[in-house]
Structures are given as structure tokens and as C-alpha cells.
Amino acid sequence: MNAAPAFCAIDFGTSNSAVAVPDGARGMRLVDLEPGQRTMPTAVFYFSEGAHDADGPPRAFGRAAVKAYIEGHEGRLMRSMKSILGSPLIDQTTDVGGGRGAKYSDIVAGYLKRLRRLAGEPTRVVLGRPVFFVDGEPARDATAQAQLEACARAVGFTDVHFQYEPIAAAFDFEQQATQEQIVLVADIGGGTSDFSIVRVGPERMQRLARRDDILASHGIHIAGTDFDRHIELAGLLQAFGYRSTGPSGREVPSGIYFDLSTWHLINTCYAPLRVAEWRGMKSWFGDVRHHARLMTVLEERLGHELAARAEGAKIDISGGADTTVDLGHIERGLVLPLSEKTAVDALRADLDRIISTAHETVAQAGLRAEQIDALYFTGGSTGLRLLVDGMAAGFPQARRVTGDRFASVATGLGLHAQRLFGTA
Structure with missing residues (x-):
């Protein structure tokens, strides 16, 4: 043994x-x-x-x-x-x-x-x-x-x-470094987008004390689960009544949709009193099919599955292609198109904030963009082409390196x- x-x-x-x-x-x-x-x-x-x-x-x-x-x-x-x-x-x-x-x-x-x-x-x-x-x-x-x-x-x-985590990713990157260089690590996962600027090199690898090599660390609490939520709201939940108006001209309350698109809050949507409240709100909907679909999700507890379909759609469009989302388990024959443009529009504000955070990290290190030798991408959300290309555009002189998205850290x-x- x-x-x-x-x-x-x-x-x-x-x-x-x-x-x-x-x-x-x-x-x-x-x-x-x-x-x-x-x-x-x-x-x-x-x-x-x-x-x-x-x-x-x-x-x-x-x-x-x-x-x-x-x-x-x-x-x-x-x-x-x-x-x-x-x-x-x-x-x-x-x-x-x-x-x-x-x-x-x-x-x-x-x-x-x-x-x-x-x-x-x-x-x-x-x-x-x-x-x-x-x-x-x-x-x-x-x-x-x-x-x-x-x-x-x-x-x-x-x-x-x-x-x-991004410093750990820098240690992984360092294994392939043949000379001393400054790397900007972008670790963009499910919950956070984290950045570190680290001086790496073969002569530094075995040092335990690396504080002097860590030039800056910064991050923002925006990442993959936020992308999923915005895609679900913009690309899927509008077919369930999100941002729609009823006969009276009132907009359907949006709280239920925000909770349905947030993993740790989905279960709150199934509370009996809440389900009963929404069952009685049919008159708020201009399209009764929207209400029927929403009630199917609430009564059959399909919120997590709906969120998973949104995550799958994000992966499908990550390479820059349109896709469709099959929701036949909610309503027979229901298939929703999701274009890359819809996804880009839904994610633009988040992507801009993440890219801005990367540049703030460089500023905190007292460096200019052209002094970054390499960009090291890790984390599941770096599979999103829109994000990686947008970040790399701000560091045109840096070598772009992609690590194991799920294991580098x-x-x-x-x-x-x-x-x-x-x-x-």
C-alpha cells in the first residue's frame, strides 16, 4: 500500500x-x-x-x-x-x-x-x-x-x-520559459477574472521567496457564470417573458428571470408561494405562451437545466459562429436561435471591464503595455475567442500563449x- x-x-x-x-x-x-x-x-x-x-x-x-x-x-x-x-x-x-x-x-x-x-x-x-x-x-x-x-x-x-490563482498559473508558464521575461497571466474562470504580472525565468524557478517577482495582482468578480447569465437573459429568457409587456403596458417583473439565470439562486424560484404567485400573473403577459413556458420551468424545476443550455450555447458561439438552443423539453418544438451578434451585445460590457482590468494591472506594476513579453491565458472562459482576441489587441507586441484552461492553476x-x- x-x-x-x-x-x-x-x-x-x-x-x-x-x-x-x-x-x-x-x-x-x-x-x-x-x-x-x-x-x-x-x-x-x-x-x-x-x-x-x-x-x-x-x-x-x-x-x-x-x-x-x-x-x-x-x-x-x-x-x-x-x-x-x-x-x-x-x-x-x-x-x-x-x-x-x-x-x-x-x-x-x-x-x-x-x-x-x-x-x-x-x-x-x-x-x-x-x-x-x-x-x-x-x-x-x-x-x-x-x-x-x-x-x-x-x-x-x-x-x-x-x-x-494567476500567480500559480505563472509558475506553470515558467516551466517553458527559456529566458527571463515579464508575463501577464489572465486567469478567467467561472467566477472571477484575475490578473498577475510576474517576472519569470529558468533561474528563478526554484526560489521559494518570489514576492519581488510579483509585480502586480488585480482582479474583478466577472467571469464565465456572468457570461452565462447574460446570454440566458438576452438569448433565452425573452422567450419566457423577460422584458416583455402585457395588455396594460406594464413590464413583466424581472426579478424571477435574474434569479433563474443565477445558479445559487435558482432554487429560490421553486418556493411554493413564489410559484403560486407567478401562476396567478398570467394576465401580466402579452403572450400567454411566455407565461406557460415560465410556469413549466418553475413547476417542473427546470431552471438549472435551462442555465446549462445557456452555458452550452456560450461554448457553441465561443469560436464565432451562430447556434441554436433546443428547448423541446420545455415546449415541444421550441428551438431558439442565438447569433454571435446577440452574444457580443450581451457580453460587451463585461468583456470591456475585464480587458480594462488587465490594463489596470499593468499600470499598477508601473509598466507600459509594450513591456509585457507574454500573455498567458488560462481558465475555462479563455475559450471565448471574443475575449482573448480583444485582450491580445491591447498588447500587440506580447507573445500569446494558451495554457491548459482547466489544469494550469x-x-x-x-x-x-x-x-x-x-x-x-
Whole structure:
């Protein structure tokens, strides 16, 4: 039997997570979190039925969690758990089906416990964190890190360290550096867009103290889940009554649509009183088909599936092509077109803010755009061509490099963990 690893590194992402562990003389390796998969969706499905075991209530994780939801098992799907950190929700209890409740902190801890077990149950960990959990609120940002550390300690980690995710990605990029250079790392994932400017080079790789090489770090709480929400609102939910007006000329209230397009709020749309309220609002709709579709989503609890279709549409148009979204599970024959122009218009404000944040990071480092040698893109949302091309246009002299969108951060966190713990 192999001895348990002494330490690990965890990239606990908004959309996906990954884990690195020591691999003998070869350094670090990424763990298969599911068969043949080095990354796992940050998702938990709580089953309404089934007995508790030593690990807690009956649950499925990752792809199995999403599959349980899609197959129609009774229960509650939890995603985007990282977005709860830093908010009062962390100490609140939410309904997970079957008359059961779970604290949000226990949901986060349960997922970390799963990752720790898959890593071989080490006691020391480097956890990735965004540059800002919460934009512009240092106290809440510090609270978010403290909450994540508390969850990690609750599941058996006794030595917990943090590293900024874009800096970890810079360490991954550094493995291919043949000379000293300044790299702007763009780590754009599901919840945040983070940037770091780091001086890298083969002679710097083995240094544990790299503070002087970190020239600036900055970020904004806008990323992939925001893209999904805007695409769902602009491209899908208008067929359900969003921004429509009724016979009286009043606009249909928009709150339900904002909640339906926000993962951690979708479940609130299914509250019996809320469903009953919207059932009685048919007269508000100029097109009764819109009301019928909305009620199907609410009564059959199809909000998460609708959000998943929006995410799939974003992926389809990421290369610059129009697509269609099949919603036949809501209404027979319902297929909605989604053009690249609609997506661009829906995302333009977010893309502009992200690109502006990249340039602000350069300014904070006291540099000019032409002094950046390379742009290193990582994170799931860097698959969006509109974003990558728009950012690269502001740094025409920089070499564009694309890392493993889902594993670069975990790889870099592993390198940092090895330097931190490897000689301990």
C-alpha cells in the first residue's frame, strides 16, 4: 500500500476543481478525480432519499452530481459554491430535499473532503484563491479566505496555505520559459477574472521567496457564470417573458428571470408561494405562451437545466459562429436561435471591464503595455475567442500563449506546494 502523501494542492474553482499531489522524483502530478478526468465539476447533488453514512447525507459529486440531476433524481444540485464565500449565506441553512437542510459551509466542506480523500488524505495543503473573492471590500475578502480555511481545517487539513490563482498559473508558464521575461497571466474562470504580472525565468524557478517577482495582482468578480447569465437573459429568457409587456403596458417583473439565470439562486424560484404567485400573473403577459413556458420551468424545476443550455450555447458561439438552443423539453418544438451578434451585445460590457482590468494591472506594476513579453491565458472562459482576441489587441507586441484552461492553476499550485512543503 502506498503511503499517504504529506501534502497536496487544490484548485477549488467556481466551475471546476483539480488536485495535485507529490509523485516521487517526478515532482507533482494531477490526480484523476473521476475516471480519466483530471478535473471535476465543482458540483454536489444531495439525494432526497437514502441513509446518512460516515461521510454525511447521500450525495454525488462532480459529473455524477450533474448526471443525477439530469436523470431526474429527487434532490438538490449545488454549483458555484465558491461564490458564497464572503457572504452571510455561508452560515445559513438551505433546503437540500427530503426535508433535509445543510449549512452552506458544510456543503463547501463536504466537497473539499471529497477532494482530500481523492488526494490520499494529506494534512497539508496549498489552496488557490482569486485575487479578490469580493471586489472592493477588503474586510469581506479576508472573511472569505477565513471561511475557506475553516472549511479546509474542518475536513482534516492542519496546515493550510494560500496562493493567488494567476500567480500559480505563472509558475506553470515558467516551466517553458527559456529566458527571463515579464508575463501577464489572465486567469478567467467561472467566477472571477484575475490578473498577475510576474517576472519569470529558468533561474528563478526554484526560489521559494518570489514576492519581488510579483509585480502586480488585480482582479474583478466577472467571469464565465456572468457570461452565462447574460446570454440566458438576452438569448433565452425573452422567450419566457423577460422584458416583455402585457395588455396594460406594464413590464413583466424581472426579478424571477435574474434569479433563474443565477445558479445559487435558482432554487429560490421553486418556493411554493413564489410559484403560486407567478401562476396567478398570467394576465401580466402579452403572450400567454411566455407565461406557460415560465410556469413549466418553475413547476417542473427546470431552471438549472435551462442555465446549462445557456452555458452550452456560450461554448457553441465561443469560436464565432451562430447556434441554436433546443428547448423541446420545455415546449415541444421550441428551438431558439442565438447569433454571435446577440452574444457580443450581451457580453460587451463585461468583456470591456475585464480587458480594462488587465490594463489596470499593468499600470499598477508601473509598466507600459509594450513591456509585457507574454500573455498567458488560462481558465475555462479563455475559450471565448471574443475575449482573448480583444485582450491580445491591447498588447500587440506580447507573445500569446494558451495554457491548459482547466489544469494550469492546479499545476502551478502543485509546484508552489512542492517548494513550500517538499523539504519540510
